[in-house]
Amino acid sequence: MDITARSGLLEAFSRVLGQSGVVRDAADLDRYTAEPRGRYHERPLAVLRPASTQEVAAIVLLCREHGVAIVPQGGNTGLVGGQSIDRPEHEVILSLERMRSIREVDADGASLIAEAGCTLATAQAAAESVGLLFPMSLASEGTATIGGNIATNAGGHLTVRYGNMRRQVLGLEVVLADGRVLDGLTSLRKDNSGYDLNQLFIGSEGTLGIITAASLNLVSMPRQSMTAFIGVHDLPATLTLLRLLRNHLGETVSALELMPRLALDFVLDYLPDAHDPLVRAYPWYLLLQCDTAVAGDWLQDACVQALERAADEGVAADAVVAGDDTRANSLWRLREAISPAQKTGGVSLKHDISVPVATIPEFVAETCAALERQVPGIRPCVFGHIGDGNLHFNLSQPEDMAADAFRALEGDCNRIVFDAVVRHRGSIAAEHGIGRLRAGELARRGDAVRLDLMRRLKRALDPDDLLNPGKVLAPGESG
Numbered sequence: 248m249d250i251t252a253r254s255g256l257l258e259a260f261s262r263v264l265g266q267s268g269v270v271r272d273a274a275d276l277d278r279y280t281a282e283p284r285g286r287y288h289e290r291p292l293a294v295l296r297p298a299s300t301q302e303v304a305a306i307v308l309l310c311r312e313h314g315v316a317i318v319p320q321g322g323n324t325g326l327v328g329g330q331s332i333d334r335p336e337h338e339v340i341l342s343l344e345r346m347r348s349i350r351e352v353d354a355d356g357a358s359l360i361a362e363a364g365c366t367l368a369t370a371q372a373a374a375e376s377v378g379l380l381f382p383m384s385l386a387s388e389g390t391a392t393i394g395g396n397i398a399t400n401a402g403g404h405l406t407v408r409y410g411n412m413r414r415q416v417l418g419l420e421v422v423l424a425d426g427r428v429l430d431g432l433t434s435l436r437k438d439n440s441g442y443d444l445n446q447l448f449i450g451s452e453g454t455l456g457i458i459t460a461a462s463l464n465l466v467s468m469p470r471q472s473m474t475a476f477i478g479v480h481d482l483p484a485t486l487t488l489l490r491l492l493r494n495h496l497g498e499t500v501s502a503l504e505l506m507p508r509l510a511l512d513f514v515l516d517y518l519p520d521a522h523d524p525l526v527r528a529y530p531w532y533l534l535l536q537c538d539t540a541v542a543g544d545w546l547q548d549a550c551v552q553a554l555e556r557a558a559d560e561g562v563a564a565d566a567v568v569a570g571d572d573t574r575a576n577s578l579w580r581l582r583e584a585i586s587p588a589q590k591t592g593g594v595s596l597k598h599d600i601s602v603p604v605a606t607i608p609e610f611v612a613e614t615c616a617a618l619e620r621q622v623p624g625i626r627p628c629v630f631g632h633i634g635d636g637n638l639h640f641n642l643s644q645p646e647d648m649a650a651d652a653f654r655a656l657e658g659d660c661n662r663i664v665f666d667a668v669v670r671h672r673g674s675i676a677a678e679h680g681i682g683r684l685r686a687g688e689l690a691r692r693g694d695a696v697r698l699d700l701m702r703r704l705k706r707a708l709d710p711d712d713l714l715n716p717g718k719v720l721a722p723g724e725s726g
């Protein structure tokens with residue numbers, strides 16, 4: 248784009264959004280371009296901050312007219328670069344941060360309508376204000392937005408009970424690539440009047456439409472909660488334990504988080520005031536949370552009985568049950584600190600994968616052995632939402648290897664992990680999405696029919712490749 252066309256377009260953006268709606272200053276751009284993994288840094292032509300659905304639609308029409316692509320952005324906490332810029336002079340970031348109101352909370356219908364730029368924490372608080380729960384929780388919830396959560400179909404530790412973001416969405420308002428607004432903001436629980444178009448946009452990572460608001464499902468607020476930290480001798484025993492806990496505690500099981508000893512060691516180094524909850528060290532740990540909306544004081548006893556049974560059967564080596572919220576929070580803190588704590592172990596190559604739960608012991612053993620053959624001394628730190636089969640298969644550098652030498656082995660490590668995932672009929676992207684980071688991997692490994700349908704959908708909804716090009720479908724794949 249030549250200089251005259253460029254300044255004309257920037258003036259047009261300002262006319263629609265006002266001066267404060269257009270960010271161009273280099274220092275101000277940093278918070279939109281610096282993403283959590285530090286992989287992508289390119290600057291956009293501008294960051295645009297619409298304050299209404301109509302302004303989003305007007306910006307889409309302007310961008311379309313000038314052939315400028317749009318990268319939607321919420322809280323910029325995405326872990327696969329979906330919110331980042333690929334071609335600086337030809338792309339704008341459209342930030343939803345000024346669209347952050349809660350339009351409606353319906354206690355009787357157990358739903359709320361949030362604008363896309365609301366943080367997840369704001370939506371949780373709005374639900375709580377009427378005594379209900381929005382059943383989604385991520386460590387990034389103070390910054391990640393409802394629009395971003397829907398666009399990535401986020402999961403989290405409550406997914407094992409309530410499902411991921413897809414299960415929480417009742418209706419969507421979406422600005423399409425041609426500037427029209429799809430008004431699907433229903434809170435109906437039953438609506439079979441044709442194709443469910445919401446499902447197209449959930450998990451589409453900003454490539455099919457710009458989500459501007461969502462109607463969300465709420466559930467009853469828990470009245471009893473219990474958290475326990477359990478030591479386990481091996482992964483097969485962990486699976487037996489999962490089965491036993493589900494049999495005894497049923498739908499009260501709300502979170503089942505796996506962590507290895509290496510992760511706990513990293514965390515104990517990283518948090519000086521934290522301590523090992525159990526007297527002896529174990530190879531694996533399970534963090535269990537149970538909740539029920541039924542009033543009473545029976546849940547803790549039920550959990551203790553289930554854990555005693557697990558100990559009798561030899562599947563739980565030791566356990567501690569949190570007696571109060573403070574103790575429960577300190578157990579959760581150990582889990583939440585794994586990602587930052589892992590940095591104390593040097594470079595970490597990360598893989599957000601899922602496999603069928605029953606295959607986890609075999610998958611982990613086989614993959615770790617292949618990695619050790621390729622990179623002797625590599626330190627797998629495999630943790631995550633074991634109840635969903637979702638593992639963060641993170642690999643810390645060998646203690647005697649330089650960081651750059653380990654980084655150079657990323658391709659080899661990815662191949663080993665993803666080959667094993669495919670062999671076990673798993674997914675190379677469980678909850679973080681494909682974004683830019685895994686688009687090439689999906690193009691190489693994805694099912695041909697599925698990829699063909701995805702390309703056709705993209706062409707039908709966004710024929711000019713205006714919305715987040717190069718994300719999900721690798722560059723050149725969508726045309």
Ligand SMILES: Cc1cc2nc3c(=O)[nH]c(=O)nc-3n(C[C@H](O)[C@H](O)[C@H](O)COP(=O)(O)OP(=O)(O)OC[C@H]3O[C@@H](n4cnc5c(N)ncnc54)[C@H](O)[C@@H]3O)c2cc1C
Binds near residue numbers: 392456
């Ligand atoms: C500390 C930490 C912990 C995390 N824990 C989890 C976890 O447990 N589970 C999990 O699933 N993820 C987790 N994440 C990843 C991240 O928080 C989620 O992917 C989140 O849903 C992204 O929301 P966001 O608003 O930050 O989106 P962004 O990062 O801004 O964008 C992510 C993607 O969504 C698109 N997008 C954003 N808003 C819109 C919109 N309104 N319309 C259309 N497209 C849009 C973007 O283009 C991009 O492709 C974590 C991240 C961090 C930093």
